[in-house]
Amino acid sequence: MSADTFFFVGASGLILGGLYALMATGLAVVWTTLGVFNFAHGAFLALGAYVAWQVSDGSGGPATFLLAACVSAAVLFCLGYVSHFALVKPFERKKNMVLLSVITTLAAAAIIENAILLIWGPRDKQVPAAVEGSFELFGSALRYQDILALVTALAALVVLATFLRRTATGRSMRAVAQNREAAELMGLRTSHLFALTIGISTAMAALAGVFIGSLRFMNPSFGADPLMKSLIVVILGGVARFTSPIAAAFVVGLAEAFSTFFLGLYWSPAVLFGMMIAVLVVKPEGLFSRRTKTL
Amino acid sequence: MTAPLLELRNLAGGYPPVAVFRNVNLTVAVTESVGLFGPNGQGKTTLLKTVAGTLDPWEGDVRVDGERLNAEGRMRSRTSRHLNYDLFRKRRIRARDVVRSGVIYVMQGNLLFPEMTVKEVIEIAPAASVGRSGIAAMRDMVDELFPRLGERWHSRIRYLSGGERQMVSIAVGLLALPRLLILDEPTLGLSPKLRVELSAAIAGIRTMGMALLIVDQNIEFLTGLIDRLYLFDHGTVDREIGSGRMPSRQEIMAMMFEARH
Numbered sequence: 001m002s003a004d005t006f007f008f009v010g011a012s013g014l015i016l017g018g019l020y021a022l023m024a025t026g027l028a029v030v031w032t033t034l035g036v037f038n039f040a041h042g043a044f045l046a047l048g049a050y051v052a053w054q055v056s057d058g059s060g061g062p063a064t065f066l067l068a069a070c071v072s073a074a075v076l077f078c079l080g081y082v083s084h085f086a087l088v089k090p091f092e093r094k095k096n097m098v099l100l101s102v103i104t105t106l107a108a109a110a111i112i113e114n115a116i117l118l119i120w121g122p123r124d125k126q127v128p129a130a131v132e133g134s135f136e137l138f139g140s141a142l143r144y145q146d147i148l149a150l151v152t153a154l155a156a157l158v159v160l161a162t163f164l165r166r167t168a169t170g171r172s173m174r175a176v177a178q179n180r181e182a183a184e185l186m187g188l189r190t191s192h193l194f195a196l197t198i199g200i201s202t203a204m205a206a207l208a209g210v211f212i213g214s215l216r217f218m219n220p221s222f223g224a225d226p227l228m229k230s231l232i233v234v235i236l237g238g239v240a241r242f243t244s245p246i247a248a249a250f251v252v253g254l255a256e257a258f259s260t261f262f263l264g265l266y267w268s269p270a271v272l273f274g275m276m277i278a279v280l281v282v283k284p285e286g287l288f289s290r291r292t293k294t295l
Numbered sequence: 296m297t298a299p300l301l302e303l304r305n306l307a308g309g310y311p312p313v314a315v316f317r318n319v320n321l322t323v324a325v326t327e328s329v330g331l332f333g334p335n336g337q338g339k340t341t342l343l344k345t346v347a348g349t350l351d352p353w354e355g356d357v358r359v360d361g362e363r364l365n366a367e368g369r370m371r372s373r374t375s376r377h378l379n380y381d382l383f384r385k386r387r388i389r390a391r392d393v394v395r396s397g398v399i400y401v402m403q404g405n406l407l408f409p410e411m412t413v414k415e416v417i418e419i420a421p422a423a424s425v426g427r428s429g430i431a432a433m434r435d436m437v438d439e440l441f442p443r444l445g446e447r448w449h450s451r452i453r454y455l456s457g458g459e460r461q462m463v464s465i466a467v468g469l470l471a472l473p474r475l476l477i478l479d480e481p482t483l484g485l486s487p488k489l490r491v492e493l494s495a496a497i498a499g500i501r502t503m504g505m506a507l508l509i510v511d512q513n514i515e516f517l518t519g520l521i522d523r524l525y526l527f528d529h530g531t532v533d534r535e536i537g538s539g540r541m542p543s544r545q546e547i548m549a550m551m552f553e554a555r556h
Contacts, residue, residue, distance in 0.1 A: 168418070174410070175411065175419060178407075178409055179406060181349055182402060182406075182407050182408065184348075184391075185347055185349065186394070186467060186471065187395065
């Protein structure tokens with residue numbers, strides 16, 4: 001294997017990793033805050049991509065793409081905020097809340113997917129890219145859109161991390177995640193903060209969706225694959241720290257790229273799930289976590 | 296006569312279907328410091344959690360300044376295998392209303408937010424209830440009451456000792472500018488030295504004119520800090536000891552146990 005190929009495969013792995021990081025962090029934030037695994041995350045991603053497609057209306061270019069991405073993130077933020085009150089809150093006092101939320105989020109996924117099918121139809125679509133064309137680096141062609149996706153994903157993660165660490169709202173969100181009762185007794189608006197968490201997570205899913213929709217073709221159920229990968233990422237990396245799913249996302253992205261190149265497309269899921277099983281057996285709290293987070 | 300700051304009328308509650316306390320009548324006047332003493336496992340903490348709004352009262356009222364904070368009437372306990380009654384059932388009391396009315400409950404053995412630093416916790420505390428005004432003044436007050444916390448400003452709560460955690464909890468409560476501060480077992484697991492330090496801090500809070508409701512197992516600690524004492528036994532307040540003279544430990548033990556056994 002030549003250095004050129006190595007670089008090319010590595011670069012595509014990094015880009016995949018960036019998008020997985022964006023999605024998996026959204027999942028991890030909801031998981032650590034509400035103790036709920038959001039199976040509708042993939043459907044939200046797909047919906048985000050379709051909203052962006054609708055807004056950009058067939059025309060590309062940076063301005064349109066920016067507008068489309070922003071509208072999509074905003075719409076999905078609102079949907080996520082509302083979905084807390086529809087999917088999670090009615091059951092929060094139930095003992096089997098985790099199982100119930102699995103069912104409600106799966107139901108939401110099915111509803112959203114079929115709504116997309118009804119509204120936009122089954123034909124493959126693609127969000128027009130912000131920047132067309134590619135450039136040559138170390139003998140391999142890289143698309144500008146790929147680089148934009150990676151940079152935006154990392155920037156969004158930095159913004160989220162800063163938000164959670166520095167702002168009062170972000171800190172309150174962490175407080176609610178760590179001790180709900182104490183937060184309530186402090187007078188924090190727990191429902192609002194929970195809804196905000198889901199909203200932010202779905203907005204990030206939308207952003208990932210817009211980029212995946214611009215790099216590949218999209219259809220109503222194309223969120224299922226990224227959801228599966230983010231599940232692997234979250235299990236692989238653990239959720240104890242903000243950075244652990246991000247690091248794991250790049251591991252998964254690179255593993256996927258290299259296994260696709262060497263073993264073929266059909267074997268890469270097997271490799272990823274093999275890794276996941278190995279981690280679950282050897283280090284169940286995740287590769288990059290020193291301990292399990294108590295919820 | 297003005298209404299007392301906090302008044303509990305025939306309050307009953309528990310964890311359905313287990314009733315934990317009943318017929319609790321208790322008042323705390325403005326700037327008064329009141330103690331609640333009773334054996335373990337009799338429902339003191341459950342009572343306080345109900346007052347703070349994290350548990351629903353079954354019966355009776357929680358009143359602050361004469362205004363009822365809970366929903367009227369008794370709680371109906373209905374369950375069904377077919378319907379999710381939680382969808383229709385509203386909370387009978389809301390923690391946020393209690394906090395807004397100026398009653399702050401400091402939990403027992405509170406871990407607070409383990410992954411956040413003291414600084415972060417202290418900074419969000421006032422924002423939660425009173426907005427951004429006067430934070431600097433409150434910070435100075437915390438520094439004055441708990442000089443220890445200044446040294447641990449950037450440590451995560453997880454790494455603090457039990458006593459330091461207790462101090463952060465009380466400081467967080469104070470930063471909400473309460474009119475009544477409820478302390479649940481503040482000396483739990485504390486060394487005698489820390490207990491003296493904490494006692495001084497609570498005495499300091501008392502001189503600021505804040506009403507206090509203190510629950511503790513340590514009667515010497517308690518009697519030094521209060522005007523009035525309620526004895527809590529078998530799920531209800533069964534005796535009130537007035538402001539005249541605080542009884543000694545032996546007298547209280549005799550009152551609590553010899554009458555019955």
